[in-house]
Amino acid sequence: MKTILGLDIGGTKILGVLYDLDGKELAREKKKTKANEGLEVVMSQIYKVIDALKSFEDAQILAIGAGVPGIVDDNGTVAFSPNIPFRDFTLGKKLSERYEVPVYVGNDVNVAMYGEYKHLDSRASKHVLGIFIGTGVGGAIIIDGKLYTGQGSAGEFGHMVVSADGAYCGCGAQGCLEAYASKTAIQKYILKQLTKGRKSMFSDLLEEDGAVLKSSSIRKAYDAHDELAKEVVDRLARYMGIAVGSLVNLYHPEMMIIGGGITEALGDLLLEKIISESRQHAMPGLMETVNFTVSELADEAGVFGAYQLAQNML
Structure with a gap:
């Protein structure tokens, strides 16, 4: 066989x-x-x-x-x-x-x-970008149906600068998307807010989850109308929107796939917020022909x- x-x-x-x-x-x-x-x-x-x-x-x-x-x-x-x-x-x-x-x-x-691309109907789209929100933020580029890697490492979307002179990233640079939109950055922001005395479900959820906050816990707090959870999701969408809008300007892909654990937990709720924010950063008319979808294969x-x-x- x-x-x-x-x-x-x-x-x-x-x-x-x-x-x-x-x-x-x-x-x-x-x-x-x-x-x-x-x-x-x-x-x-x-x-x-x-x-x-x-x-x-x-x-x-x-x-x-x-x-x-x-x-x-x-x-x-x-x-x-x-x-x-x-x-x-x-x-x-x-x-x-x-x-x-x-x-x-x-x-x-x-x-x-x-x-993910091959799992979808790849005949319908030949130019596709992907952003995955995990411990860090990764990306990938497909041009004319083929994975584009440059010299081997193209697609590091997590290290696009979304805030000049902003927060330091693990790579040593300032203002990277990963310093704002990764799961690591999100947990860091939540802990900072809790130390300031903010009241939130995250106090208990972090204790339950242990060292690493679960993506499902972010969704749980958001569905419970936790103010800090709403702020965290809106903040995530804002910085993702800056990056996605810029990528649409650069590549104008037929499709963009948003993936990773947090995306899977928040689903269309997060996707709609990202698309809305992206419109503020993409050139007029470009977003209308881009198909956005959440990854399916996990x-x-x-x-x-x-x-x-x-x-x-x-």
């Missing part, structure tokens, strides 16, 4: 899915990344996932695709990954040599975005995109 393997390599888990050539899922395997135990352990975990799927019935793996957080060049070398000990690491080459098949390695958001987008990109190699 001819198959293609998709991998989503994250800071906490490695998910692998085996597909047939028509995109039907045949089997899946998941392991902890164990990133804090070093490079050799991480690679051992990746091999365990692939080997488990490789042994599925009479599977003949023709290609492997993988998404990895961080900066990845066109040769599958991971220059830097924030949560995995990959530094100038030739991941694509190592996997290709070990399993003797072509291997595609790309940035995780780019790969997931391509998965955690499956990464492995499905990896499968699609690996299949392209064949």
Whole structure:
């Protein structure tokens, strides 16, 4: 049986899915990344996932695709990954040599975005942008139906400047979208407001959720008409709107996909606010021909995109 393997390599888990050539899922395997135990352990975990799927019935793996957080060049070398000990690491080459098949390695958001794109009716739209709101803010560009990565790292929409001389971002620059619209930035803003004495459900929700506030808790507080939650969502939409309006001016895409955990939790509520704010920053007339949608595949987008990109190699 001819198959293609998709991998989503994250800071906490490695998910692998085996597909047939028509995109039907045949089997899946998941392991902890164990990133804090070093490079050799991480690679051992990746091999365990692939080997488990490789042994599925009479599977003949023709290609492997993988998404990895961080900066990845066109040769599958991971220059830097924030949560995995990959530094100038030739991941694509190592996997290709070990399993003797072509291997595609790309940035995780780019790969997931391509998965979302292929999941939709891709025949209807050839020029598509994606922004994903997670721990950081990632982006991806599809031009004429093909994933555009520049020299390997195009689509870093989270590091567009939306407030000159604004808040410092984790990248060291000031005013990046990620410093305002990421889940990390949102939680930081909530904690700052609580220390000022603001009364909010978030006091209890943060205690329940632990170190990291859940996206569902933001929706819960918003639905309960919590004033701070309303302020947080409006603030998120405002900065996302600045970025989205600017991207529409730059690319004028046929479609824009907004994804990530917070987007999935808030759904059309957030999307409508972003679109409304974007109109204040896009040139007159451009927004009317852009189709906006919320991502649908959630955690499956990464492995499905990896499968699609690996299949392209064949």
